[in-house]
Amino acid sequence: MLYKEVVENIYKELKNFRGEGKVADYIPALSKVNPDSYAISVCDLEGGEFSIGDSTTKFSIQSISKVFSLAMAISHFEEKIWERVGREPSGTAFNSLIQLEQERGIPRNPFINAGALVVTDMITQVFPKPKQAILNFVREISSQDDIYYDKEVAQSELEHSHRNIALANFMKSFGNIKNDVDTIIDIYCNQCSISMNTAELARSFLFLANGGVNPLSGRRVTGHRSAKRMNALLLTCGLYNESGDFAYRVGLPGKSGVGGGVVAIIPGKLSIAVWSPELNQNGNSYRGIATLEKFTTDIGISVF
Numbered sequence: 001m002l003y004k005e006v007v008e009n010i011y012k013e014l015k016n017f018r019g020e021g022k023v024a025d026y027i028p029a030l031s032k033v034n035p036d037s038y039a040i041s042v043c044d045l046e047g048g049e050f051s052i053g054d055s056t057t058k059f060s061i062q063s064i065s066k067v068f069s070l071a072m073a074i075s076h077f078e079e080k081i082w083e084r085v086g087r088e089p090s091g092t093a094f095n096s097l098i099q100l101e102q103e104r105g106i107p108r109n110p111f112i113n114a115g116a117l118v119v120t121d122m123i124t125q126v127f128p129k130p131k132q133a134i135l136n137f138v139r140e141i142s143s144q145d146d147i148y149y150d151k152e153v154a155q156s157e158l159e160h161s162h163r164n165i166a167l168a169n170f171m172k173s174f175g176n177i178k179n180d181v182d183t184i185i186d187i188y189c190n191q192c193s194i195s196m197n198t199a200e201l202a203r204s205f206l207f208l209a210n211g212g213v214n215p216l217s218g219r220r221v222t223g224h225r226s227a228k229r230m231n232a233l234l235l236t237c238g239l240y241n242e243s244g245d246f247a248y249r250v251g252l253p254g255k256s257g258v259g260g261g262v263v264a265i266i267p268g269k270l271s272i273a274v275w276s277p278e279l280n281q282n283g284n285s286y287r288g289i290a291t292l293e294k295f296t297t298d299i300g301i302s303v304f
């Protein structure tokens with residue numbers, strides 16, 4: 001594979017990287033992870049795959065799951081999604097409450113927690129068994145059956161979900177959450193607890209690099225236009241209040257999670273997933289971003 005050597009060099013160079021970062025502990029079960037874990041996986045549209053490091057170890061994908069739920073919702077609701085959630089960067093932390101009152105319960109975008117809760121609510125309106133539907137969807141797009149919720153992580157987040165419960169209740173007061181708040185929080189915490197490794201994550205993002213079609217199965221996941229729009233949202237909002245800096249340094253649509261995963265795509269070419277659990281103050285992977293920055297610099301390709 002074309003990028004093998006580049007990735008091997010980056011891995012060697014950053015193997016002993018120590019950020020000032022910290023593993024997430026506001027969800028206590030996440031703090032058990034080995035902070036030194038490091039994995040990189042690249043998949044291209046020709047079926048090439050290359051992984052290095054702890055790429056077979058599954059970890060909590062957390063907010064990366066918001067991409068999967070958005071893809072599910074977009075396929076059903078299309079334009080109607082934007083009646084309930086915006087598509088502008090928030091410039092605030094992923095779990096911030098600050099804009100919601102002024103903007104009357106309509107979250108800025110689907111990747112901050114408030115927006116993702118609305119998307120989960122939308123999925124729950126159309127799938128009779130939403131938890132099973134989310135799992136099926138992720139298994140299908142990653143071509144991997146061996147993907148599960150991590151019950152311990154889900155339970156741990158449920159017990160420490162005060163902010164997300166506040167967000168959901170607040171939006172419900174504006175009529176923007178249709179289901180029971182407890183139901184939505186339960187589905188959301190489970191969705192965030194999904195365990196995957198970097199190879200599975202890289203595969204699961206390939207449809208976004210390929211105009212909405214999963215190249216592994218040949219099946220269409222979203223329309224071409226929806227894939228383009230999701231990529232635009234990933235570029236502008238995928239890393240919360242660090243999205244501008246990520247666009248500047250990496251130059252790709254991407255999504256992070258507090259489990260330390262970060263995935264990015266080069267449209268028409270490939271997807272790349274990195275895992276390194278130490279986070280910066282924005283809740284994004286320190287070494288994950290450094291890895292992606294080096295990757296686009298070294299291969300000389302980004303969307304710009």
Ligand code: GLN
Nearest residue numbers: 062063094113192257258
């Ligand atoms: N489940 C986490 C939360 O709601 C997801 C946050 C993240 O990964 N940025 O706080």
